[in-house]
Amino acid sequence: METNRIKTIFEAKLLVVDDEPEIINLLKTILHQAGFAQVISAENCRQARELFALEKPDGVIFDVTLPDGDGFSLMQELRQQSNVPMLFLSARDEDENRLLGLGLGADDYITKPFLPRELVLRLSGILRRVYQPLLTKPPAEECLVLGAVTVNFKSGIVQTSDGEKTLTAKEHALLKKLWQNQGHIVTADSLCRSAWDDDLYGYENTLMVHIRRLREKIEVDPSQPQYLLTVRGMGYKLATETKP
Amino acid sequence: MKSLRKIITRSILLTATIALLLVAINMAFATNWMFKYSGNQPLKYAIADISDGLTNTEGTYALNPSATAMMEKQYVWAMLIGRDGQVIWNKNLPGDIPRHYTLTDVASFSRWYLNDYPVSVWEHPDGLLVLGDPKSSIWKYNITSTEDTISHIPGFLAGFLILNVVAALMLALFLGLWLYHKLKPLYDGITALPKKEPLTLPTSGVTGEVARILNETSVILLQQEQQLAHRDQARTEWIAGVSHDIRTPLSMVMGYASELENNLILPAAEQNQARIIRQQSQRIKALISDLNLASKLEYHAQPMELARVSPAALIRGVAVDFINDGLPAPYSLVVDVTEEANGPILLCDQALIRRALTNLIDNSIRHNPRGCAIKLSVIKSTVGLAIKVSDDGKGYPPELIKNSGGLDESLLLGNHGLGLIIVRRIMKIHGGSVVFENLPDGGCTASLVFIS
Numbered sequence: 001m002e003t004n005r006i007k008t009i010f011e012a013k014l015l016v017v018d019d020e021p022e023i024i025n026l027l028k029t030i031l032h033q034a035g036f037a038q039v040i041s042a043e044n045c046r047q048a049r050e051l052f053a054l055e056k057p058d059g060v061i062f063d064v065t066l067p068d069g070d071g072f073s074l075m076q077e078l079r080q081q082s083n084v085p086m087l088f089l090s091a092r093d094e095d096e097n098r099l100l101g102l103g104l105g106a107d108d109y110i111t112k113p114f115l116p117r118e119l120v121l122r123l124s125g126i127l128r129r130v131y132q133p134l135l136t137k138p139p140a141e142e143c144l145v146l147g148a149v150t151v152n153f154k155s156g157i158v159q160t161s162d163g164e165k166t167l168t169a170k171e172h173a174l175l176k177k178l179w180q181n182q183g184h185i186v187t188a189d190s191l192c193r194s195a196w197d198d199d200l201y202g203y204e205n206t207l208m209v210h211i212r213r214l215r216e217k218i219e220v221d222p223s224q225p226q227y228l229l230t231v232r233g234m235g236y237k238l239a240t241e242t243k244p
Numbered sequence: 245m246k247s248l249r250k251i252i253t254r255s256i257l258l259t260a261t262i263a264l265l266l267v268a269i270n271m272a273f274a275t276n277w278m279f280k281y282s283g284n285q286p287l288k289y290a291i292a293d294i295s296d297g298l299t300n301t302e303g304t305y306a307l308n309p310s311a312t313a314m315m316e317k318q319y320v321w322a323m324l325i326g327r328d329g330q331v332i333w334n335k336n337l338p339g340d341i342p343r344h345y346t347l348t349d350v351a352s353f354s355r356w357y358l359n360d361y362p363v364s365v366w367e368h369p370d371g372l373l374v375l376g377d378p379k380s381s382i383w384k385y386n387i388t389s390t391e392d393t394i395s396h397i398p399g400f401l402a403g404f405l406i407l408n409v410v411a412a413l414m415l416a417l418f419l420g421l422w423l424y425h426k427l428k429p430l431y432d433g434i435t436a437l438p439k440k441e442p443l444t445l446p447t448s449g450v451t452g453e454v455a456r457i458l459n460e461t462s463v464i465l466l467q468q469e470q471q472l473a474h475r476d477q478a479r480t481e482w483i484a485g486v487s488h489d490i491r492t493p494l495s496m497v498m499g500y501a502s503e504l505e506n507n508l509i510l511p512a513a514e515q516n517q518a519r520i521i522r523q524q525s526q527r528i529k530a531l532i533s534d535l536n537l538a539s540k541l542e543y544h545a546q547p548m549e550l551a552r553v554s555p556a557a558l559i560r561g562v563a564v565d566f567i568n569d570g571l572p573a574p575y576s577l578v579v580d581v582t583e584e585a586n587g588p589i590l591l592c593d594q595a596l597i598r599r600a601l602t603n604l605i606d607n608s609i610r611h612n613p614r615g616c617a618i619k620l621s622v623i624k625s626t627v628g629l630a631i632k633v634s635d636d637g638k639g640y641p642p643e644l645i646k647n648s649g650g651l652d653e654s655l656l657l658g659n660h661g662l663g664l665i666i667v668r669r670i671m672k673i674h675g676g677s678v679v680f681e682n683l684p685d686g687g688c689t690a691s692l693v694f695i696s
Binding site: 020022023026029030033065091092093111112113114115116117181184185186187188189199200201204231232233234235 | 484487488491492494495496497498499500502503506522525526529533536537554556557560561563564567568578579580581583586587588
């Protein structure tokens with residue numbers, strides 16, 4: 001990918017394909033305000049192909065219904081030539097099913113009408129995911145700090161005042177999932193999927209055992225957990241701060 | 245098939261009963277007839293009496309009055325043939341009757357007729373008394389039979405009866421089978437009608453006309469089905485088209501309103517107005533989406549992706565999404581499930597059931613602005629499984645509860661927008677139902693009932 005020239009995601013050149021000039025104007029306004037300086041547009045598939053070949057955009061936003069074809073086929077065609085992020089703007093609920101069902105390789109889809117903030121957030125997210133590794137260095141340490149306890153996910157070591165403890169693979173997977181959703185409840189089902197790649201059915205006790213062992217490693221008093229909390233009937237939650 | 249068999253069995257039994265009844269009636273009739281007419285016993289005595297009443301007093305024969313009366317009651321004429329063959333007495337003897345008889349004559353008429361007069365004879369001390377009936381009034385025939393034949397009559401009669409019974413039953417069975425054979429295609433045709441497939445029953449034979457009508461009916465039904473499907477499809481596409489067309493202008497309204505809302509140059513009041521425009525646009529978006537889904541569900545245009553899922557995982561997911569999205573403080577949401585519900589025991593379209601549960605929870609929140617405690621649970625019953633959404637709020641309006649069974653959708657619409665209609669239609673395409681109940685201690689429960 002010729003992405004080395006991009007220093008920040010806002011330097012990315014974006015191609016907007018929509019048959020409604022009003023929508024193109026709206027998108028240009030939104031994207032400009034969000035900081036994207038280079039936004040080019042096409043009103044049909046033919047123009048889009050030409051511009052794509054000529055300008056080599058770093059990201060594309062497609063409408064599904066176009067006067068000379070549909071966005072899905074156009075996207076599949078362009079996907080063969082390039083791996084740049086592609087995002088759909090669709091005005092039909094059923095397009096969502098087609099997108100999910102066909103697995104076209106689109107990076108995301110947004111249904112019309114959309115909130116400008118939502119569009120910008122999603123677009124930036126995708127751009128960052130694709131280009132960020134080249135732009136900035138990844139965080140050196142993946143660390144979780146819980147009071148006096150520090151969990152290093154890279155080494156799988158829990159640092160406590162009593163010394164070091166090592167996380168097992170399953171404990172690591174469970175804690176990482178909780179950490180990624182810190183402050184939010186994670187259902188027992190998704191925890192099980194993260195650690196065992198399976199449904200909860202049959203793993204209920206195993207999961208409880210692993211949570212208890214995790215608490216023994218990260219909690220000061222495992223029977224009175226401060227961080228790894230049980231949400232009865234639903235799952236677990238990694239608290240952001242200790243209860244007063 | 246059961247019902248046809250029943251019809252045929254009944255028909256066989258009925259035919260057999262009728263046949264046996266006919267045999268019985270005939271036999272009773274014959275017996276009665278035999279007893280009534282065959283013997284003619286009193287006549288025999290009458291002849292003897294008449295004979296006794298004919299007396300010879302000093303060379304002159306006379307019939308006493310009682311014998312005369314008896315004779316006139318039954319006979320037209322009478323004569324007494326003497327031992328020499330000469331008629332020695334007569335009464336009302338017609339002119340065409342000879343006055344002298346040889347042995348041959350006597351042997352002949354005693355067996356058959358005398359000048360076409362049926363006659364009866366009786367031995368009189370002075371000769372042979374002959375009594376004549378009117379011409380053509382009596383049929384005379386002599387039966388000769390061997391003793392052997394006569395002795396076999398009872399067995400013969402029994403055999404005759406058994407043969408009758410067997411023949412009646414065989415006929416009934418044959419008739420039943422014939423009827424079965426003829427009716428079976430018709431029966432199959434009628435049972436196939438609801439499947440909405442064109443019928444091609446053979447149109448020859450006794451049932452040909454009915455078969456032809458059935459064939460035509462199946463075609464008509466099929467055409468109607470196609471027309472209905474076509475209309476449904478047109479309606480769904482129309483709604484989808486309209487909602488598609490609304491979305492583009494609405495994108496502009498929502499997009500620019502959102503920009504104005506965040507435009508710091510504008511006074512706070514204007515920003516607030518822009519916020520209201522943006523919020524209302526979002527409501528319109530949700531309404532369009534609901535309308536589209538409701539229409540697709542009603543006209544079966546919504547593809548179903550059925551899979552076996554754990555009902556517990558499903559409701560945990562919904563509940564956690566609500567809580568993680570920031571459930572406002574006056575509301576609480578709990579999940580109450582048994583370990584059994586963790587199993588993949590529910591066959592459903594997961595996305596649609598999530599939608600139904602979300603709508604029910606939204607409904608509880610919207611109708612209880614002061615907050616309520618919402619509970620999600622799974623109940624297993626003999627017929628299947630129910631997912632329940634209960635709250636301790638103000639409950640459903642009574643008319644909604646009353647009509648829970650054959651619920652009129654306008655009622656749902658009136659009180660709750662499209663949300664509950666969507667719930668109902670989602671359950672309908674799952675072959676289940678939704679039941680709304682108010683609880684005696686306040687609050688209410690909506691049950692998604694799945695029949696397995």
